[in-house]
Amino acid sequence: MKVLHFAYNMSLKFDAPVEKHRFTLKCKPRSGERQEITWITANVYPNEFLSNAEDSFGNSCIYGYTERKHDHFSVNVIGTARTGLAPWETAGETHRIGMFRYQTPYTMPGPHIKKFAERFSFGEDTPSFEKARAFMTELYSTFEYAQGVTRIQTTAEEAMALGKGVCQDYSHIMLSLCRMQNIPARYVVGMLMGEGASHAWVEVYDKGRWFALDPTNNLVVDDQHIRISIGRDYADCTINQGVFVGEANQTQTISVLVREIG
Amino acid sequence: MQEMDLYRHTDTVNKLLARYGVRFGIYKNNEFREQLFPFDAIPRMIGKQEFEYLEKGLKQRVMALNLFIRDIYGEKKIIRDRIIPEEFIYAGSGYLAQCEGVCPPKGIYAHISGIDLVQGKNGEWYILEDNLRVPSGASYPMIAREFCRRSSPQTFKDNHIEDNRNYADLLRRTLDHVNTGGHTVILTPGRYNAAYFEHSYLAEKTGAHLVTGSDLIVEGDRLYFLDYSGRREPVGAVYRRISDDYLDPMNFRRESLIGIPHIYDIYRKGNVALLNAPGNGVADDKGIYYFVPKMISYYLGEEPILQNAPTYLPYYEDDMKYVLEKFDSLVLKDVAEAGGYGVVFGSKMTKQQKEDFIALLKKEPRRFIAQEVIDFCDLDIMEGDTRVPRKADLRAFVLMGEEPMVWKSGLTRFSRDPDSFIVNSSQGGGFKDTWVLSQ
Amino acid sequence: MGIISVENTDRLYWLGRYSERVYTTIRLFAASYDNMIDSALADYKEFCRRLDIPNVYKSGGDFVRTYCFSTEDPNSILSNLTRAYDNGITLREEIGSETLSYIQLAVYAMNKAKDSAAPLIELQEVTDNLLAFWGMADDSIDSENVRNILKVGKRVERLDLYARLHMPREQMRREVHRLSRIERTQLKYRKEYLKELNVLVDSPEIDYYEVVSKVESLLEDHA
Numbered sequence: 001m002k003v004l005h006f007a008y009n010m011s012l013k014f015d016a017p018v019e020k021h022r023f024t025l026k027c028k029p030r031s032g033e034r035q036e037i038t039w040i041t042a043n044v045y046p047n048e049f050l051s052n053a054e055d056s057f058g059n060s061c062i063y064g065y066t067e068r069k070h071d072h073f074s075v076n077v078i079g080t081a082r083t084g085l086a087p088w089e090t091a092g093e094t095h096r097i098g099m100f101r102y103q104t105p106y107t108m109p110g111p112h113i114k115k116f117a118e119r120f121s122f123g124e125d126t127p128s129f130e131k132a133r134a135f136m137t138e139l140y141s142t143f144e145y146a147q148g149v150t151r152i153q154t155t156a157e158e159a160m161a162l163g164k165g166v167c168q169d170y171s172h173i174m175l176s177l178c179r180m181q182n183i184p185a186r187y188v189v190g191m192l193m194g195e196g197a198s199h200a201w202v203e204v205y206d207k208g209r210w211f212a213l214d215p216t217n218n219l220v221v222d223d224q225h226i227r228i229s230i231g232r233d234y235a236d237c238t239i240n241q242g243v244f245v246g247e248a249n250q251t252q253t254i255s256v257l258v259r260e261i262g
Numbered sequence: 263m264q265e266m267d268l269y270r271h272t273d274t275v276n277k278l279l280a281r282y283g284v285r286f287g288i289y290k291n292n293e294f295r296e297q298l299f300p301f302d303a304i305p306r307m308i309g310k311q312e313f314e315y316l317e318k319g320l321k322q323r324v325m326a327l328n329l330f331i332r333d334i335y336g337e338k339k340i341i342r343d344r345i346i347p348e349e350f351i352y353a354g355s356g357y358l359a360q361c362e363g364v365c366p367p368k369g370i371y372a373h374i375s376g377i378d379l380v381q382g383k384n385g386e387w388y389i390l391e392d393n394l395r396v397p398s399g400a401s402y403p404m405i406a407r408e409f410c411r412r413s414s415p416q417t418f419k420d421n422h423i424e425d426n427r428n429y430a431d432l433l434r435r436t437l438d439h440v441n442t443g444g445h446t447v448i449l450t451p452g453r454y455n456a457a458y459f460e461h462s463y464l465a466e467k468t469g470a471h472l473v474t475g476s477d478l479i480v481e482g483d484r485l486y487f488l489d490y491s492g493r494r495e496p497v498g499a500v501y502r503r504i505s506d507d508y509l510d511p512m513n514f515r516r517e518s519l520i521g522i523p524h525i526y527d528i529y530r531k532g533n534v535a536l537l538n539a540p541g542n543g544v545a546d547d548k549g550i551y552y553f554v555p556k557m558i559s560y561y562l563g564e565e566p567i568l569q570n571a572p573t574y575l576p577y578y579e580d581d582m583k584y585v586l587e588k589f590d591s592l593v594l595k596d597v598a599e600a601g602g603y604g605v606v607f608g609s610k611m612t613k614q615q616k617e618d619f620i621a622l623l624k625k626e627p628r629r630f631i632a633q634e635v636i637d638f639c640d641l642d643i644m645e646g647d648t649r650v651p652r653k654a655d656l657r658a659f660v661l662m663g664e665e666p667m668v669w670k671s672g673l674t675r676f677s678r679d680p681d682s683f684i685v686n687s688s689q690g691g692g693f694k695d696t697w698v699l700s701q
Numbered sequence: 702m703g704i705i706s707v708e709n710t711d712r713l714y715w716l717g718r719y720s721e722r723v724y725t726t727i728r729l730f731a732a733s734y735d736n737m738i739d740s741a742l743a744d745y746k747e748f749c750r751r752l753d754i755p756n757v758y759k760s761g762g763d764f765v766r767t768y769c770f771s772t773e774d775p776n777s778i779l780s781n782l783t784r785a786y787d788n789g790i791t792l793r794e795e796i797g798s799e800t801l802s803y804i805q806l807a808v809y810a811m812n813k814a815k816d817s818a819a820p821l822i823e824l825q826e827v828t829d830n831l832l833a834f835w836g837m838a839d840d841s842i843d844s845e846n847v848r849n850i851l852k853v854g855k856r857v858e859r860l861d862l863y864a865r866l867h868m869p870r871e872q873m874r875r876e877v878h879r880l881s882r883i884e885r886t887q888l889k890y891r892k893e894y895l896k897e898l899n900v901l902v903d904s905p906e907i908d909y910y911e912v913v914s915k916v917e918s919l920l921e922d923h924a
Contacts, residue, residue, distance in 0.1 A: 022523040024512050049482045053527055056362035063512070063527055065481060095338040099359050102352040232359060243511060243523060282798050283790065283805045445704070453791050462793035472794045477706040490710035491887040 001084045002223040003038075003262035006191055008198070009255045010240055011074040018246030021046075021066045026229045027077050027239050028060040029190065033089045034212075035226060040079030046070050057236060059229040071248075075240065080261070084223025088209040097205055099232060100184035106233035107176040110157035116142070116173075117180055128183040128206040132213055133220070135177045140218035143170060152234065167200040168234055170215040174202045175233065186230050188212065189237040193224040193258045198239060203230065226258060266421075271413035272303040272644050278409040284402065284463075287456045294454045300692035301406055302643040306656065306674040313670065313698045316379075316387060319568030320658055321666040322558060324375050327392060327545045328662065329561040331371040334544050335361045345560050346553050347577075353628065354550065355598055356395075356543030358506060360513055364530050364541075367440040371539040374436065374501075375660045376400075376673075379568070381639040388571040388636055390655060392554065394538060394546040396503050399673035400659050401460040403695050404429050404467075407671075410695055422701040426671030430467035432661050437470065437499045439663040440535035444498030445487055446470040447478070451504045451520050461503050470501065480524040485534045499535040500525070506540045514540075548597035548631050549575070572634040576627040585632045586620065592632045594619070607635065641694065643676055652676045656696060670698040703844060709795055710850055710888070712788040714920070716796075717854020719785035720804065724831045725862050726752070726778055727824050730769065734821060737761055751866050752776075769824070770815040782811050782827070795847050796838060803834035849886045856880045857916055860898075864912040873902040873912070880919075889921040 008027055025044065031037045042062060044050060050064040062075075091097055103109065109117070119138060122131055144164035152168065156176040159169035171187055178185035184205035192199040192214075201214040201221060212221035231237040276298070285296040308316070333340050334351060341348050351357050376397025378390040407426050411418050437446045448470045450461040465472035471487065478497060479486050486494035502509060508518040513526040529536050544550070552573050555566040574581040574592075585592060589608040596604030611619060623630055640651035654676040659669040674694040705713075729748070736744045745764040749756040754776040758764040771777045789796070789804040807830035814823030835855075842848045860876040877898045883890055894915045901912050 022512060024524075024527075051483050051527070053530065056360050056364065061527075063524055065524070095336070095342070096362065098338070098341065098348045099352055099357075099362070102349070236359070241512060241516070243516075280809070281805060282802050283793075453787075458790075462791070463798065465794035466798060470794075471704070471706070472791075473706060474708065477708060487704060488707060489704045490707045493704070495704050 001082065002260050004081050004083055004193065004224075004226060004258050005261045006077075006079055006081060006226055007255075007257045008077040008191065009074070009253075010076075011072065011253050012240075012242075013251045013253075014071045014073075014246070014248035015250075016246060016248040017069040017071045018244040018248050019067060019069045021070065021073065021242060021244035022064070023073070023240065023242040024061055024063040024238075025075055025240055026055070026059050026061050026189070026237060027075060028062070029079070029081060029226050029228045030058075030060050032227070033086045034083070035085060036082045038080045038082060040077065042075070042077045045072075045074050055236075057229070057231050059231070059237070069246075073242075081226050083226060087222075088211050089203070091205060091208050091210050094208075097184045100186045100205065101179060101182060102232075103176065103179050104233045104235070105155065106172050106235065107156045107179060109176045109180055110160075112160040113157055113173065113176050113180075116160060117177055122181075128178075128181070129204060129211050131181055132174070132178055132183065132185070132202075132204040132206075132211070135174055136213050136215045136218060139170060139173060139177075139215050143173070145170075145216065167216040171200045171202050172233060174213070174215045178202070178204055186210075187233050187237055188227055189229045189234075189239060190225050190227040191256050191258050192217075192226075193260065195256060195258070197254050197256055198228070199225070199256075200234070200237075201225065224258075266414070266417050268305075268410060268414040268417040269303050269644060271410070272301065274413045275301050275303060275406060275409045278412070279406065282405065283459060284405055285459050287454060287458060299402060300678070301402075302676065302692055302694050303410065304642050304644060304649070305410075305695040305697045306641055306654065306672075307697045307699060310699050310701060315567070316658065317668040319387075319566075320377055320660050320668050322562065322564060322567050323377065323389070323392070323554065324372055324660040324662065324666055326554065326558040326561050327375070327394065328370065328372045330557045331539070331542050331545050332365075332369060333561075335364060335541060340557070340560060343560070345556050346550070349628065350547075350549050350553070350577075351544060354544065354547040356541070356545070356547045356550075358514075358541040358544070360526065361539075361541030365532075366529070366539040367442055367532060367535040370440060370662050371542045372545065372660075373440070373537040373539070373662050374433070375538075375662075376657045377660060378655055378657050380571075380636055380655045383637045383639050385639070387568060389551075389554070389568050390571060391548065391551060392546045393657070395505060395543045396538065397657070397659070398457040398460050398503075399657050399675075399693075400429050400433075400669065401463045402693050403671050403673055405463065406693070406695050421697070422699055424670035424698040424700050426669065426696070426698075429659070429669055429671070430464065432663070432667050432669060433464065433501075434468045434470075436661045436663040436667075437468070437501055437535075437537065440537065441499035442533055442535055444485075444496035444534075446499045446501070447473045447487060447497055449473055449475070449478070449500050449502040449504060449522075451508070455503070457503065464501075475504075475520045475522050478522045478525070480522065480528055483528050483531055483533050485522070485525060485528055497534060499537065501537045506543065509536075509540060548595050549577075549628065552631060571636055574632045576623055576630055576632060581632075582623075582627060585623070589616065589620070591635060593635050594623075594630050594632050597629055597631060609635075641674070641676060643678075643692070643694075650680070652678065652680065654694070672696040703846065705795065705844075705846065705850075709792060712791055713795065713847060713850040714854040714857075714888075716785055716788040716792060716804075717851040717856075718858040719781050719788065720807075720831055720834060721855040721858040722862065723778055723782045723785060723807070724828060725859060726781070727828055729866070730778070731821060731824070734765065752862070753865055765820070769820060770811075779811055779815070782808060795842075795844070796851070797841055799841055800834060800837040803830045803837055806830040807834070846886060849882055850888060853880070853883045853886060853888060853920075856882065857919060860916045861913060864909045864916065867907075867909050870902065870907060873907060877902050880916075883919075890919050891921060894919050 046066040048066045053061045146164040150165040150169050156172035159165040175185045186203050188201050203210040203212045229237040287296050372394045376393040379387050381387050448465045485497045487497050507515045508521050510521045510526040511518040512523045552575050558566040574585050576582040576585050592608045594606050638653050641654040642649040643652050657673040661667045674696045675691050677691050733748045770779050786808050807827045810826040814820045817823045856879050
């Protein structure tokens with residue numbers, strides 16, 4: 001168990017003013033079986049209209065609208081979390097599990113993933129968690145971590161073809177492999193100690209429990225991760241989504257700081 | 263059937279339809295064109311008792327469909343109890359994860375349903391498909407009735423026919439029932455939509471405002487109509503004629519320019535009614551159709567009153583066997599397609615086509631359903647001065663207000679090509695008025 | 702009730718303008734056509750000059766066909782009628798199917814005239830339908846606001862055309878006076894321009910060019 005202080009900062013700079021800006025932010029971690037958020041505060045600027053909501057995956061959302069012209073948009077979330085409270089999460093509502101068993105456009109396997117999947121053979125009674133761990137280990141040793149070769153639109157299959165990518169790609173490939181085995185698996189966005197940006201990993205369902213695996217680091221998630229949101233893939237967990245009116249180029253800066261305070 | 267004065271007025275009515283701009287749009291070679299919807303004056307007649315039977319069956323069906331959608335976005339008991347295999351839900355195109363746990367105002371998901379039926383030569387009615395998303399077509403018989411009465415008043419004096427021009431009233435009641443407080447609007451994708459005439463006509467007749475996405479705005483947790491004088495008028499019900507995908511770029515397809523950002527978020531909070539409810543397409547997938555009779559028994563504990571056309575799911579081994587055996591006598595439908603597309607007749611395929619199709623069927627069994635070709639009861643149309651029989655179907659409209667209501671009429675479409683079974687308007691068919699006799 | 706969207710306001714205004722443009726240009730065209738019977742001179746050049754449209758026509762015969770019926774020529778009467786129709790079709794619930802049907806009938810009449818051996822006679826039917834449209838609009842549109850916006854469009858267009866044609870003072874005065882209806886709408890317009898228009902048509906020498914310029918930019922958003 002750890003007590004972690006976290007700070008998430010995202011800022012957008014526009015090189016020309018924009019207006020009628022709408023945004024949905026999924027950037028607030030919530031308390032659960034594995035982590036407890038002991039305090040949290042979130043600031044959004046500009047913020048003419050702000051509302052809070054919960055999406056269909058149970059993620060906390062802030063959505064809002066700013067009509068007036070602005071050239072800067074920022075979000076910062078700070079708080080404290082107690083992590084590593086349990087080795088798994090109990091999957092309470094069984095009717096919320098089925099949707100994670102099916103491939104999405106991001107995770108749909110193609111020839112490269114199918115080929116990779118041929119490397120594995122499992123006994124009939126191999127637990128799902130063990131299968132997932134085998135995927136993770138193999139993926140970690142085969143797939144190369146490299147920034148700048150993939151984009152947020154890159155699918156699992158495309159990343160697999162390239163053989164390299166970032167945490168989003170590792171996670172999508174993991175999801176694809178698990179779902180090919182009929183294992184419900186979900187995408188997680190969160191923060192990790194020592195990482196300067198947001199992070200992604202997966203959770204895998206096994207006999208009524210969700211287990212968290214971080215394929216980018218070949219880790220079974222313990223107490224260094226703070227979960228922000230879950231979904232079927234990246235699209236369900238996009239931290240900042242927005243539309244605005246104006247012809248401007250935007251520069252996004254994200255900084256994440258997670259440090260142990262107790 | 264006796265000859266009525268009205269039958270001589272096909273041209274008159276068509277002229278009036280043209281005068282009032284009664285059209286539907288189609289895209290051909292990427293170009294938008296508006297076409298007149300040819301009208302035939304010989305009506306489909308349904309007796310009072312027969313319609314009462316249809317009415318009962320349709321209400322039952324739509325009630326079950328509504329319970330099904332509520333279950334699917336809630337506890338999913340029907341999956342748990344193994345009535346429907348999970349993958350028919352999650353791998354289908356109609357299921358939207360964004361709708362999980364969302365309860366629409368008054369728990370209604372299917373407000374306006376268009377149920378397609380055909381009558382077999384044996385007199386039996388069969389359900390062909392359920393259209394729950396944005397079914398269209400009610401405006402055509404509604405306005406045609408107006409012109410038929412004008413053309414041949416005596417016909418309507420002599421016959422006891424339910425007045426179908428009350429559709430606007432039924433629709434208005436349905437809209438008002440779920441309105442959360444504020445104006446009622448009809449949201450259209452714009453005039454280059456196939457059903458634009460209907461959108462504008464229903465707006466005129468219900469007194470709702472016809473709007474496009476840019477006329478509406480979400481501020482805080484409410485939806486507003488932007489008046490030109492700068493006022494913001496609250497909106498409580500949106501009869502949206504745009505598909506789920508395009509409804510809200512912040513929650514569905516991000517590139518949508520015709521939607522209203524964040525409308526789905528305030529709907530989730532219960533601050534506006536959307537008709538029909540997003541995600542209700544999970545119940546009108548052609549693959550799900552097979553299960554509707556089972557739903558009726560499951561949710562209502564009743565025997566289905568109206569039958570499906572005999573349908574086989576190649577997904578099940580037994581059915582696959584049957585389909586391969588009887589291939590030539592079946593019609594096969596791609597569950598992802600609509601509007602008369604993706605429908606093929608086993609008997610009309612060449613040897614090569616058949617081989618290719620069967621290979622595809624074996625590879626993706628869930629993608630297709632197979633049905634017996636029903637020997638439709640043909641309806642006569644006038645071709646010049648002669649009556650000729652043509653294939654026809656009936657789209658019945660069921661509206662869910664405080665209680666389910668079946669419009670005492672419907673859209674009867676016919677195929678103009680004597681060899682065609684496909685009656686869809688986008689494939690060149692025409693339409694008839696549908697009379698429900700009141701005595 | 703009684704609320705109109707920004708877009709529909711705009712369309713009402715332009716429906717008014719285009720239907721008026723079609724109506725008035727058909728009448729002008731008919732007069733000009735009559736002149737052409739007696740004169741070998743290409744009267745249509747003068748017609749184009751006065752209406753400030755480019756003379757892209759090769760001959761008197763070409764002018765009659767193209768100016769009336771060409772779908773390619775953006776200044777043709779048919780093109781303007783199409784624009785009126787395009788605006789009208791989106792206003793069914795504001796103006797009603799009955800009113801709208803006359804625009805539809807005008808379009809049918811126009812297409813019939815196009816194929817006719819005596820187009821001028823057939824054009825009369827277009828005019829008839831436009832007059833019926835205005836009559837119906839007056840008679841059947843409940844919302845005063847909708848009627849007024851439509852009519853402001855009509856008045857703006859007429860004044861604009863009359864100024865281009867250097868119509869006599871009395872007619873100019875009457876049209877400017879009729880424009881005062883704009884005060885009864887909530888349209889955003891430049892009040893000082895309306896005042897100036899009143900002054901302009903009263904001045905000894907009417908500066909028609911200035912009238913056109915003022916009337917074109919009378920509305921803030923719709924100019």
